[in-house]
Amino acid sequence: MEEQQIKWDLCATKKDKPKTDELVFGRFFTDHMFTMDYTVEQGWHDAQITPYQPLSIDPSAMVFHYGQSVFEGMKAYVAVDDSVQLFRPEKNLQRLNRSNSRLCIPPIDETFILRAIMELVDLEKDWIPRADGTSLYIRPFIISTEPYLGVAPSSHYKLIVILSPVGAYYEEGINPVKIAVESQYVRAVTGGTGEAKTGGNYASSLKAQEVGADKGFSQVLWLDGVERKYIEEVGSMNVFFKINGEVVTPALNGSILEGVTRNSTLQLLKHWNIPVVERRISMEELRQAHKDGLLEEAFGTGTAAVISPIGQLTWNGEDMIINNNKTGEISRKLYDTMTGIQYGKINDPFDWVVKVKEQTKISQ
Numbered sequence: 008m009e010e011q012q013i014k015w016d017l018c019a020t021k022k023d024k025p026k027t028d029e030l031v032f033g034r035f036f037t038d039h040m041f042t043m044d045y046t047v048e049q050g051w052h053d054a055q056i057t058p059y060q061p062l063s064i065d066p067s068a069m070v071f072h073y074g075q076s077v078f079e080g081m082k083a084y085v086a087v088d089d090s091v092q093l094f095r096p097e098k099n100l101q102r103l104n105r106s107n108s109r110l111c112i113p114p115i116d117e118t119f120i121l122r123a124i125m126e127l128v129d130l131e132k133d134w135i136p137r138a139d140g141t142s143l144y145i146r147p148f149i150i151s152t153e154p155y156l157g158v159a160p161s162s163h164y165k166l167i168v169i170l171s172p173v174g175a176y177y178e179e180g181i182n183p184v185k186i187a188v189e190s191q192y193v194r195a196v197t198g199g200t201g202e203a204k205t206g207g208n209y210a211s212s213l214k215a216q217e218v219g220a221d222k223g224f225s226q227v228l229w230l231d232g233v234e235r236k237y238i239e240e241v242g243s244m245n246v247f248f249k250i251n252g253e254v255v256t257p258a259l260n261g262s263i264l265e266g267v268t269r270n271s272t273l274q275l276l277k278h279w280n281i282p283v284v285e286r287r288i289s290m291e292e293l294r295q296a297h298k299d300g301l302l303e304e305a306f307g308t309g310t311a312a313v314i315s316p317i318g319q320l321t322w323n324g325e326d327m328i329i330n331n332n333k334t335g336e337i338s339r340k341l342y343d344t345m346t347g348i349q350y351g352k353i354n355d356p357f358d359w360v361v362k363v364k365e366q367t368k369i370s371q
């Protein structure tokens with residue numbers, strides 16, 4: 008395939024950057040974005056870095072009607088040596104293509120898109136906040152843009168990458184959250200789209216989230232869509248439990264999203280010789296373990312919060328307080344290690360970090 012070039016169109020004026028104490032998740036966007044288009048005739052083409060701006064899209068564009076869209080979420084960090092680095096970005100691009108395949112969206116060239124992301128991040132590096140726990144959130148996404156109301160895969164798509172400086176996901180940093188176990192609504196079923204990162208999964212999760220938020224819960228824990236017995240995941244995080252010395256996480260079953268943080272957590276636990284298994288685990292088993300005093304820790308994993316300890320789980324009106332509502336030892340160690348690697352504070356034995364600047368320039 009012919010090497011793609013990126014066209015550059017830089018802003019004349021730059022926006023004011025948010026101050027550290029104003030940083031929240033996903034409210035501020037940088038000066039530029041990356042876009043690329045797809046048509047059946049031309050494939051993916053017209054790669055551009057342009058000023059961040061509204062899109063002009065036909066009201067009949069298929070994405071508005073049938074929701075054919077996918078997205079990713081990753082972060083860029085300023086390391087202690089002042090270099091800019093990404094954490095396992097190739098994993099996100101591989102997953103984007105798995106999501107594409109499920110949603111009938113044509114595959115992207117992972118190598119080229121990673122290089123384009125690096126160009127954009129390098130251009131916007133002054134936007135990366137430096138305070139502890141802050142970073143530049145990278146949101147690549149693809150939408151179907153063909154103006155057509157028929158139900159079929161679109162023949163036109165737009166890929167866009169936007170960047171957002173973000174603070175720590177939870178104001179308290181790494182503090183335990185309260186989670187409601189959802190017994191009425193379901194997020195996904197095997198054979199559906201649960202393992203793809205697609206907006207529709209979130210649209211269908213909002214109702215349960217809203218009901219939970221009204222009762223003071225920060226997230227809901229989803230059970231399987233068939234029997235409503237087996238644990239799947241939490242909001243935008245995978246979930247882990249330490250039961251009697253062993254760490255358990257639900258096995259990937261076709262309806263759970265495979266997190267990069269989940270994968271990194273499994274690798275770290277194995278590296279530390281902490282017993283860990285991926286298997287089916289029911290809510291009843293977890294309740295019994297809690298009753299027997301064997302549920303030692305629970306935590307969620309995801310790019311946004313990294314590790315989020317779970318201090319309380321409520322199921323059918325019954326509250327389970329975990330580890331006295333305190334951050335557990337493994338949650339703390341995982342958080343410190345993962346963020347230590349991301350900010351270049353500690354050695355990276357797995358080669359997870361990719362420096363943005365070592366890449367060759369591909370732009371005109």
Ligand SMILES: *Cc1c(COP(=O)(O)O)cnc(C)c1O
Pocket residue numbers: 080204240241242243244245264265266267268269308309310311
């Ligand atoms: C993105 C996401 C996760 C976490 O994945 P990471 O790659 O670790 O950020 C977990 N569950 C859902 C539903 C997600 O969309």
